[in-house]
Amino acid sequence: MEHYNKVINILEIFRTNRSSKGLICAHCQSQQVIRYGTYNKKQRYKCKTCKKTSTDFTNSPLNMCHFPNKWPEFIKCTIKGLSLRESARVLKVSYITLFYWRHKLLIALKNIKNKEFIGLVEVADIFLSYSLKGQKGIDVRAPRKCGRKYKYLLGEKVCVLIATDQSRNITSRATLNLGFNKRCVYDAIGDLITEKNTLLFNQKPAYSSFCRDKKITFYNSSIEGCSINSGRSYLNNFLKWMLRFKGIASKYTNNYLSWYKFLNKISFNDTYIGIEKLIKIMSSEYITEINSSICKQRLETA
Numbered sequence: 001m002e003h004y005n006k007v008i009n010i011l012e013i014f015r016t017n018r019s020s021k022g023l024i025c026a027h028c029q030s031q032q033v034i035r036y037g038t039y040n041k042k043q044r045y046k047c048k049t050c051k052k053t054s055t056d057f058t059n060s061p062l063n064m065c066h067f068p069n070k071w072p073e074f075i076k077c078t079i080k081g082l083s084l085r086e087s088a089r090v091l092k093v094s095y096i097t098l099f100y101w102r103h104k105l106l107i108a109l110k111n112i113k114n115k116e117f118i119g120l121v122e123v124a125d126i127f128l129s130y131s132l133k134g135q136k137g138i139d140v141r142a143p144r145k146c147g148r149k150y151k152y153l154l155g156e157k158v159c160v161l162i163a164t165d166q167s168r169n170i171t172s173r174a175t176l177n178l179g180f181n182k183r184c185v186y187d188a189i190g191d192l193i194t195e196k197n198t199l200l201f202n203q204k205p206a207y208s209s210f211c212r213d214k215k216i217t218f219y220n221s222s223i224e225g226c227s228i229n230s231g232r233s234y235l236n237n238f239l240k241w242m243l244r245f246k247g248i249a250s251k252y253t254n255n256y257l258s259w260y261k262f263l264n265k266i267s268f269n270d271t272y273i274g275i276e277k278l279i280k281i282m283s284s285e286y287i288t289e290i291n292s293s294i295c296k297q298r299l300e301t302a
């Protein structure tokens, strides 16, 4: 464990990467930033635009973190697929702390912008049961008539929709629904598909309706006789991969979808190079989530 933490200086990676194009404010992205002394042995900056001060870890998963030097090893554990309890034993950090670290990391990955799709885009979807894992007070859950007060209606399921093109550009999104409808499609890919694309899907009228709205050419695989494989197999592999977590609370589905997409896209390993690569990517993203807001995450209803 000591090995990675000594070799990888996470603060240095953040500093180098975040200032590679000049100093930028972590709050408002202004370039009117000056060095402003030190804070906890870390360089402090002040923004002339929003007047706020920041360090290299501000608005990152490591913001206010007591053990930043344990992050390289934590990332190694995450890449290896260790459970939070196993990682907690290795790192000698509490399981609860690591729960928040994991979700901050996944939120940073979720923030990476999707690229525009090129040409033919295949879509596939799957429904999962709603899970309240980890939520307190489930036994006293109110009936449906009080649904608004609670986070979901009885019968609602988690719809996971994925879209992929031939260059393996992937987007995936989970929403909460009573049934599959056009809004699910809009919510997942509405901003990413244009008239230049052709959509390939299997049967569901919601897709054809979406395509007509947006004037997009489409192929319904059940009519055209062509098969759709990559989207479906991606979803099946995602479900297999998820088994290791022994069930997750549905409200975190989008975080795990981003993590899976990321692992698929970039071949990671738990070597020095793999860990450093992930830290660099993480340092480029600005997140504002803190521990309390992570627990309040919820799936949007489409």
Ligand SMILES: [Zn+2]
Residues within 6 Å of the ligand: 025, 026, 027, 028, 029, 030, 047, 048, 049, 050, 051, 052
């Ligand atoms: Zn600012």
